[in-house]
Amino acid sequence: MTADSFxxxxxxxxxxxxxxxxxxxNNPIYSALSLAMTMVGISALFxxxxxxxxxxxxxxxxxxxxxxxxxxxxMLFDLKHEMQAFVKGKFTGFIKVASVGLLAGLLVGAILMxxxxxTEKTTDxxxxxxxxMEATKALGRILYTKYLLGFEALGVLLLVIAxxxxxxxxxxxxxxxx
Amino acid sequence: xxxxxxxxxxxxxxFVGFLINGLRYKKHSGNVAGGIATLAIAISFVSSILxxxxxxxxxxxxxxxxxxxxxxxxxxxxxVNAGFVVDQISAIMILIITGVGTLIHIFSIGYMHxxxxxxxxxxxxxxxxxxxxxxxxxxxxxxxxxxxxxxxxCSYLLIGFWFTDSEKAAAGMKAFITNRVGDAAFLLGxxxxxxxxxxxxxxxxxxxxxxxAEASWMGSVTLGTLMLFIGATGKSAQIPLYxxxxxxxxxxxxxxxxxxxxxxxxxGVYMIVRLNPLFLxxxxxxxVIAIIGAATAVLAATIxxxxxxxxxxxxxxxxxxxxxxxxxxxxxxxxxxxxxxxxHAFFKALMFLGSxxxxxxxxxxxxxxxxxxxxKFLPITHITFLxxxxxxxxxxxxxxFFSKDEILAYAFHSPLxxxxxxxxxxxxxxxxxxxxxxxxxxxxxxxSRVPAKTxxxxxxxxxxxxxxxxxxLSVIGGWIGIPHVIGxxxxxxxxxxxxxxxxxxxEVPNMTHMDPSTEWALMGTSVGLASIxxxxxxxxxxxxxxxxxxxxxxxxxxxxxxxxxxxxxxxYFAGVINPLVNVSKNLWFYFDVxxxxxxxxxxxDLIKGMxxxxxxxxxxxxxxxxxxxxIGIVVVLSFVITR
Amino acid sequence: MxxxxxxxxxxxxxxxxxxxxxxxxxxxxxxxxxxxVLLMSIELMLNSVNLTFIAFSKYLGxxxxxxxxxxxxxxxxxEAAVGLALAVSIFKRFKxxxxxxxxxLKG
Numbered sequence: 001m002t003a004d005s006f007x008x009x010x011x012x013x014x015x016x017x018x019x020x021x022x023x024x025x026n027n028p029i030y031s032a033l034s035l036a037m038t039m040v041g042i043s044a045l046f047x048x049x050x051x052x053x054x055x056x057x058x059x060x061x062x063x064x065x066x067x068x069x070x071x072x073x074x075m076l077f078d079l080k081h082e083m084q085a086f087v088k089g090k091f092t093g094f095i096k097v098a099s100v101g102l103l104a105g106l107l108v109g110a111i112l113m114x115x116x117x118x119t120e121k122t123t124d125x126x127x128x129x130x131x132x133m134e135a136t137k138a139l140g141r142i143l144y145t146k147y148l149l150g151f152e153a154l155g156v157l158l159l160v161i162a163x164x165x166x167x168x169x170x171x172x173x174x175x176x177x178x
Numbered sequence: 179x180x181x182x183x184x185x186x187x188x189x190x191x192x193f194v195g196f197l198i199n200g201l202r203y204k205k206h207s208g209n210v211a212g213g214i215a216t217l218a219i220a221i222s223f224v225s226s227i228l229x230x231x232x233x234x235x236x237x238x239x240x241x242x243x244x245x246x247x248x249x250x251x252x253x254x255x256x257x258v259n260a261g262f263v264v265d266q267i268s269a270i271m272i273l274i275i276t277g278v279g280t281l282i283h284i285f286s287i288g289y290m291h292x293x294x295x296x297x298x299x300x301x302x303x304x305x306x307x308x309x310x311x312x313x314x315x316x317x318x319x320x321x322x323x324x325x326x327x328x329x330x331x332c333s334y335l336l337i338g339f340w341f342t343d344s345e346k347a348a349a350g351m352k353a354f355i356t357n358r359v360g361d362a363a364f365l366l367g368x369x370x371x372x373x374x375x376x377x378x379x380x381x382x383x384x385x386x387x388x389x390x391a392e393a394s395w396m397g398s399v400t401l402g403t404l405m406l407f408i409g410a411t412g413k414s415a416q417i418p419l420y421x422x423x424x425x426x427x428x429x430x431x432x433x434x435x436x437x438x439x440x441x442x443x444x445x446g447v448y449m450i451v452r453l454n455p456l457f458l459x460x461x462x463x464x465x466v467i468a469i470i471g472a473a474t475a476v477l478a479a480t481i482x483x484x485x486x487x488x489x490x491x492x493x494x495x496x497x498x499x500x501x502x503x504x505x506x507x508x509x510x511x512x513x514x515x516x517x518x519x520x521x522h523a524f525f526k527a528l529m530f531l532g533s534x535x536x537x538x539x540x541x542x543x544x545x546x547x548x549x550x551x552x553x554k555f556l557p558i559t560h561i562t563f564l565x566x567x568x569x570x571x572x573x574x575x576x577x578x579f580f581s582k583d584e585i586l587a588y589a590f591h592s593p594l595x596x597x598x599x600x601x602x603x604x605x606x607x608x609x610x611x612x613x614x615x616x617x618x619x620x621x622x623x624x625x626s627r628v629p630a631k632t633x634x635x636x637x638x639x640x641x642x643x644x645x646x647x648x649x650x651l652s653v654i655g656g657w658i659g660i661p662h663v664i665g666x667x668x669x670x671x672x673x674x675x676x677x678x679x680x681x682x683x684x685e686v687p688n689m690t691h692m693d694p695s696t697e698w699a700l701m702g703t704s705v706g707l708a709s710i711x712x713x714x715x716x717x718x719x720x721x722x723x724x725x726x727x728x729x730x731x732x733x734x735x736x737x738x739x740x741x742x743x744x745x746x747x748x749x750y751f752a753g754v755i756n757p758l759v760n761v762s763k764n765l766w767f768y769f770d771v772x773x774x775x776x777x778x779x780x781x782x783d784l785i786k787g788m789x790x791x792x793x794x795x796x797x798x799x800x801x802x803x804x805x806x807x808x809i810g811i812v813v814v815l816s817f818v819i820t821r
Numbered sequence: 822m823x824x825x826x827x828x829x830x831x832x833x834x835x836x837x838x839x840x841x842x843x844x845x846x847x848x849x850x851x852x853x854x855x856x857x858v859l860l861m862s863i864e865l866m867l868n869s870v871n872l873t874f875i876a877f878s879k880y881l882g883x884x885x886x887x888x889x890x891x892x893x894x895x896x897x898x899x900e901a902a903v904g905l906a907l908a909v910s911i912f913k914r915f916k917x918x919x920x921x922x923x924x925x926l927k928g
């Protein structure tokens with residue numbers, strides 16, 4: 001077992017475990033912490049895939065900003081009383097679990113069935129864009145050339161979202177009379 | 179003035195009057211509403227006179243003012259203009275309609291003075307005049323049909339004018355439905371004529387009418403004209419569709435005078451005269467018309483002899499006189515039919531208005547058994563009614579004599595007529611003299627049977643003035659059509675009427691000139707019969723009052739049948755209406771309710787069930803929606819993978 | 822059992838890992854009642870997609886996958902912001918953040 005494969009398996013176990021605990025923990029705070037853990041794990045997985053810049057951004061944006069946001073909101077709510085964590089209804093619950101399981105099976109099956117193509121051709125595909133700063137440079141270049149329009153559009157979207165979020169949180173909550 | 183402006187004035191001013199009064203239908207002032215309405219008709223009348231003066235000024239070959247305002251319908255071969263035409267026939271009609279109409283409007287101001295819906299009444303009356311003018315001025319059958327339906331509608335509205343009384347409302351409906359039967363046939367007739375001639379324009383139809391008579395019963399001209407005639411039996415109250423007219427007396431009396439005596443009911447006669455070349459090409463149709471006309475004349479007259487309601491008597495008299503006009507059409511005497519139409523419009527309108535005056539004076543009492551000796555209280559009404567009576571029973575030189583005599587002469591010697599038709603006509607005339615004298619005697623003469631609490635009084639000027647004008651017309655109206663045999667003895671008085679109508683009336687084929695002595699004999703016979711009959715009636719109802727009862731007792735079975743109007747209404751109910759109602763009821767119950775409705779219910783339930791099923795999917799539960807997405811992905815993915 | 826499955830890490834490994842994370846996130850979305858946890862589950866799903874993008878990017882030798890990850894991250898952040906704002910609204914109104922209050926959105 002090489003270091004690469006060890007690292008992958010280790011990170012895989014960490015992310016899946018923490019991901020499971022996101023949805024299994026009763027206390028939302030624990031869920032949030034587990035999610036942060038997952039984010040960090042995925043960020044590390046990005047490093048194993050030579051995506052250093054993305055890994056950094058993942059850490060900053062997700063593990064940093066988004067998770068802080070979640071935690072802050074949770075703190076703000078200060079949920080004291082117990083809430084039923086999972087939905088009621090055995091039948092729909094069963095269907096939901098079944099569909100999730102089926103989806104998992106299908107996805108894995110699909111990957112296994114089609115991945116033969118990849119293993120033959122691309123397993124040892126050398127990364128053409130190099131490593132380290134060169135890759136980041138290349139990323140920056142195509143981001144500001146080929147994908148400039150989408151980038152700018154996203155900027156507008158973020159502005160809209162920022163205003164919308166402020167407007168929503170300032171509202172009294174719903175159009176119905178209390 | 180420009181002809182099209184005049185024409186528009188003639189047609190539209192009653193319509194404008196209708197709009198004004200229709201919009202202020204809640205107003206109660208009879209004088210204002212009546213003033214507006216009368217003014218509208220008067221404008222129409224004056225314009226008509228101007229038009230007719232222009233018409234007279236034209237040379238007789240091209241005597242025709244035709245104006246087309248716009249193309250109304252243009253579908254393939256069917257081209258119909260909103261065209262109006264004033265020629266020799268319609269000129270007479272518009273003068274009668276607007277002239278008599280004006281008088282009746284004036285009369286209505288007095289008669290309807292106390293009514294609450296007076297503005298509505300005048301609005302309807304104006305609308306009627308408008309439609310009637312459309313009917314007579316229209317240059318094609320379709321434009322005529324618009325007016326034809328319009329006057330039917332107004333007739334319905336006015337018969338049921340006091341609709342809170344369910345009997346009167348029912349009378350309106352009866353008129354409307356009976357007319358529908360005729361109108362359907364009229365439509366069929368139009369279809370047939372359009373199919374065979376490709377036009378509905380009167381002028382073109384008459385030009386295209388075959389000159390050789392059609393012998394077959396199934397020929398297109400015979401069928402088409404027969405259908406048109408059935409339409410006419412509806413509108414002009416002939417056998418078998420006459421039943422609505424006596425009931426139509428439920429309406430206000432001026433309405434009875436205007437619509438159900440002078441104008442609307444003559445529309446059928448007018449239509450036949452207008453298409454006389456076409457009808458002449460179908461001798462079978464003419465035979466039917468003559469027989470129906472003669473039968474109606476006699477039958478209605480017999481019923482009229484037994485009625486006690488003053489307006490019912492006049493109504494049956496109208497049916498009978500219309501029968502005369504159809505008899506005239508049937509024997510080819512189209513000019514005489516028009517002549518009688520005009521004189522009848524004068525004297526019957528006069529008598530209806532007179533009866534209205536009597537009813538007004540008697541405080542809405544219509545039973546002649548409770549009248550008598552009214553001549554003392556209603557002198558003007560009495561005198562005018564007397565002149566009308568002389569006119570209708572055909573005493574020379576009053577108007578009715580000339581027209582009726584001409585019809586009888588034609589019936590006797592026209593190739594299309596026969597002695598039997600003349601005999602029926604003469605019998606009708608005799609009976610007419612009888613029941614009219616009876617009416618006069620019971621109403622105005624003899625001893626008073628008026629209940630003590632009623633105090634009859636003469637009507638106001640607005641009501642007596644039209645009576646006087648119409649009475650004068652009833653006297654002199656016939657003088658424009660004096661037959662040659664009399665005319666030459668009076669110093670060559672020409673028969674203006676015949677000359678006037680001549681260009682538009684086609685001669686009956688194989689018509690021979692009548693021997694003057696025969697004509698004198700026929701005149702003498704009819705006048706003599708009428709006089710004797712009138713004298714008997716006078717004896718019966720003035721001198722020896724117990725005689726009629728005894729006479730009725732002696733022929734009790736026949737009297738009962740006639741008194742009950744030959745049980746025609748009952749027969750219609752038993753033979754047509756009730757079976758129809760029963761079939762409809764059964765259809766409704768078994769087919770509609772138990773089949774169609776059930777089908778729809780089942781389908782509705784099915785859809786409701788499906789809706790409920792799919793509604794259970796729409797819970798509003800977001801996670802459930804997410805689950806659907808998940809299931810969708812699973813299904814699509816499994817499809818993609820297993821493909 | 823072939824040992825190479827464990828030792829040789831191929832694209833398939835990453836893809837399956839991403840699929841598992843995605844399904845976990847989806848289970849969370851379907852089963853949890855707390856709106857905030859729901860949002861977290863969505864973040865998890867988006868992250869698993871990101872992982873797929875990066876894995877493909879490496880194995881295909883193309884940088885475009887990285888760009889997609891940028892975009893997804895931006896969208897995810899935006900979505901988190903709006904979702905949390907909505908959650909705050911719900912909380913203000915009902916003093917609770919149960920998903921069933923969103924049922925009031927139905928017509």
